[in-house]
Amino acid sequence: MKNPTRTTGGPERQLLAYMLDHTRTELIDTVRGLSETEARRRLVPSMTTPIGLVKHAAFADRKWFQHILGGLPESACDGAMVGEASFVVSDDETVADVIAEFERASSRARTIAADFDLDAVRECPGFGTVSLRWIYLLMIQEFARHAGHSDILREQTDANRRT
Template identity: 45%
Template sequence: MQAGTAGEREVLEAFLDFYRDVLVHKVRGVPDQDAGRRLLPSLTTLAGLVKHLTVVERDWFHRLTDGPGAPPADDGDESWILTDTDTVEVLLAEYDRTCSRSRTIAAGYGLDDVVAHPNMPQVSLRWIYVHMIEETARHAGHADIVRELTDGATGVYG
């Protein structure tokens, strides 16, 4: 597929997958202790970014099949808080499974299909894609900064 000339859906999927991949590359290989270390006043850590984006994937894509009555997956700051079992390996595996399920769910819908959401009366799959690209890209940028503060690695896949 030539991303520059692909159809709308393929472009949305490609950009979202690109930023998902950037996040994974920013975290993979970082020791658990470093990935969970807070270098900023906020709760933002490399491991926390993966955990948070896993919850965000569920809150938007999985809602398509969970229905409007399902409680939001994101409980504010809770999605950033790490437990003893939140290793890099475990978090990345769960993120991969969650993104895979998101892709499968989205494949069953058209871009104009809508779903109710607790935060908005209705959203289309197109809107979900755009929002998730924005959310994932923003947090991939955070991961870029935190990774540089952690060990000096820079660049898209550094």
């Protein structure tokens, strides 16, 4: 996914879509250039790794856009729908594989969202009634938070390279 041209004005839908894509790109950029070992290195007590954060983001795109908004059963979604286990990356998956998975999920999310108005609502267990606008805001928050986590992990990795 290329970093879209900066958008600072325009219709609400355009701003939300831009900011969501921007946070997706920021998250991906934190893992680009890491070796397979660096991307999997746990630098905090949790299972959080740079590649795991991108893997989880793909799950989040599938959950909210394919399953909740699009109404697809979990079995029809493009990949695993397993919550906390979504941070786990198998040994045979590469950084490039996980980035490609996230980009596919993001592309499908954009396609699905294009068919809905911002005020379209869906029922979501544990959340109640949610609108597409709310989903956009949730995903912006989610991906920005995870990009921040991954940025710190990247900073630690880069510092370890210099020592």
